[in-house]
Amino acid sequence: MDVARKGDSIVGMSTIDGEVIRVRGLGKCYETYAAPHHRLLDLLWRGPHRRARHFWSLRDLSFSVRRGEAIGIIGRNGAGKSTLLQLLCGTLDPTEGQVQVRGRVAALLELGAGFNPEFTGIENVYLNAAILGLSRAQIDARLADILAFAEIGDFVHEPVKHYSSGMFLRLAFAVVAHVDADVLIVDEALAVGDALFAQKCMRFLREFRSRGVLLLVSHDIPSVTSLCDRALWLEHGSLRMAGTAKDVTEAYLEAVYAERQEIAGLRPNEGGAGSDMARPATEGDLLAHDARRDLLIHSNLRNDLEILPFDGEARGFGTGHVRVNWVGIRDHAERPLAWLVGGEEVMLEVRFEAFAQAADLIVGFMFKDRLGQVLFGENTYLACLDATPVFEAGMQGAARFAFRLPYLPSGEYAISVGIAAGTQEHHVQHHWVHDALVIRCVASHVTHGLLGVPMTSIQLQVVHDGGNLEVDRESATAGACHD
Numbered sequence: 147m148d149v150a151r152k153g154d155s156i157v158g159m160s161t162i163d164g165e166v167i168r169v170r171g172l173g174k175c176y177e178t179y180a181a182p183h184h185r186l187l188d189l190l191w192r193g194p195h196r197r198a199r200h201f202w203s204l205r206d207l208s209f210s211v212r213r214g215e216a217i218g219i220i221g222r223n224g225a226g227k228s229t230l231l232q233l234l235c236g237t238l239d240p241t242e243g244q245v246q247v248r249g250r251v252a253a254l255l256e257l258g259a260g261f262n263p264e265f266t267g268i269e270n271v272y273l274n275a276a277i278l279g280l281s282r283a284q285i286d287a288r289l290a291d292i293l294a295f296a297e298i299g300d301f302v303h304e305p306v307k308h309y310s311s312g313m314f315l316r317l318a319f320a321v322v323a324h325v326d327a328d329v330l331i332v333d334e335a336l337a338v339g340d341a342l343f344a345q346k347c348m349r350f351l352r353e354f355r356s357r358g359v360l361l362l363v364s365h366d367i368p369s370v371t372s373l374c375d376r377a378l379w380l381e382h383g384s385l386r387m388a389g390t391a392k393d394v395t396e397a398y399l400e401a402v403y404a405e406r407q408e409i410a411g412l413r414p415n416e417g418g419a420g421s422d423m424a425r426p427a428t429e430g431d432l433l434a435h436d437a438r439r440d441l442l443i444h445s446n447l448r449n450d451l452e453i454l455p456f457d458g459e460a461r462g463f464g465t466g467h468v469r470v471n472w473v474g475i476r477d478h479a480e481r482p483l484a485w486l487v488g489g490e491e492v493m494l495e496v497r498f499e500a501f502a503q504a505a506d507l508i509v510g511f512m513f514k515d516r517l518g519q520v521l522f523g524e525n526t527y528l529a530c531l532d533a534t535p536v537f538e539a540g541m542q543g544a545a546r547f548a549f550r551l552p553y554l555p556s557g558e559y560a561i562s563v564g565i566a567a568g569t570q571e572h573h574v575q576h577h578w579v580h581d582a583l584v585i586r587c588v589a590s591h592v593t594h595g596l597l598g599v600p601m602t603s604i605q606l607q608v609v610h611d612g613g614n615l616e617v618d619r620e621s622a623t624a625g626a627c628h629d
């Protein structure tokens with residue numbers, strides 16, 4: 147079904163060829179006035195000297211989206227993200243350009259939008275589902291599922307003006323999840339949900355994106371990389387970058403850090419991204435030692451991971467006051483490895499050199515899958531809080547993280563590393579290296595989840611005596627201290 151919306155936003159639906167959304171030369175301009183009475187004066191006197199100032203919250207935006215694609219929209223506050231979503235939903239009319247959308251659009255924009263505060267939850271379900279195109283009979287048939295999804299119990303009989311923001315979200319999400327939407331637009335909505343409900347929403351969105359079009363606006367980069375294939379980065383109302391979610395979010399992160407450093411008065415490294423900031427320190431003992439090549443040949447289920455050599459040309463950014471010059475994984479005998487097996491104990495090492503005096507250093511890493519989702523990561527901040535050395539120019543340093551590797555599903559992974567100065571919340575980035583180390587998993591037994599956790603024991607047995615099923619809640623917190 148094609149939905150034509152008000153205004154000039156829909157033109158020539160039949161020209162859309164396999165696309166669900168087509169945006170061409172889209173722009174939204176607001177008229178703003180320095181004082182409220184200027185608007186009145188402009189209305190009364192339509193002469194050449196108008197007082198209105200024109201502000202383009204979005205300009206010259208073009209993109210297309212096909213069924214099965216999930217697009218993340220990122221950008222700083224005021225970049226134009228909400229404007230774009232409202233134009234796509236038809237709640238705003240464009241000043242110029244075209245928006246074409248094929249199918250039923252359901253949106254979770256502002257919490258409570260579309261809800262009548264005096265109506266009960268159930269009445270609002272009927273209202274919203276009807277607005278989204280469901281007949282009374284269809285809503286009757288789906289009501290039980292909608293309420294089961296929302297899980298707000300007897301509150302469904304209360305007027306929604308008594309709802310918490312979390313309850314609003316539950317009900318609103320439950321409705322959009324059951325209206326057979328072709329396009330789902332979600333704006334930061336997941337942020338207010340509790341963890342269990344957020345996971346339920348994520349499961350729904352993951353399933354939805356295979357059959358519809360998902361547009362997700364979020365400041366939460368991991369949500370974007372985990373749910374979206376592509377991303378659009380808006381800046382000052384214009385498209386700054388479009389590409390894979392991984393590439394765009396990395397570039398965005400880089401720009402955010404660059405800006406923070408500018409504010410902190412630190413001059414970025416002249417070379418910028420992709421410069422020669424990351425050069426191997428020395429050859430010799432850093433040459434990779436191939437410990438397990440023979441074993442790989444004799445197994446097809448062992449979680450064999452090939453570590454590609456440290457990429458000295460990997461893209462990076464930062465002040466350049468401290469530079470990463472080697473990243474590698476060592477075994478228990480401290481030999482750099484070219485092969486790993488999931489589940490074994492390893493040590494990730496980040497070597498660096500100071501080019502200016504550097505204090506309060508935090509060295510960290512993020513282990514990411516091929517979509518850029520962070521599977522796990524760590525930094526030195528808490529562990530080294532009281533014992534961070536000051537590095538003078540010319541000094542070398544190393545941060546080492548010893549841990550047991552999870553099992554990884556087949557595919558490609560990357561470790562990004564960063565060296566910053568400050569605290570976890572407020573820091574300047576001296577050197578961040580995207581994908582410093584690439585790891586290729588060539589065999590795996592992991593079939594579910596993002597990674598497998600090494601199990602200390604797995605048993606399946608007959609229980610004769612019923613066993614002890616009582617949970618000792620009294621000592622639950624003390625349990626952490628048990629010997």
Ligand SMILES: Nc1ncnc2c1ncn2[C@@H]1O[C@H](COP(=O)(O)OP(=O)(O)OP(=O)(O)O)[C@@H](O)[C@H]1O
Pocket residue numbers: 176177178201202203221222223224225226227228229230
């Ligand atoms: N009704 C309006 N009149 C004038 N300017 C507006 C209006 N609505 C939005 N703007 C301006 O348009 C710009 C883009 O706003 P928009 O809400 O789309 O940004 P955003 O990227 O969604 O920001 P945020 O992340 O803070 O939600 C902002 O500078 C905003 O002040």
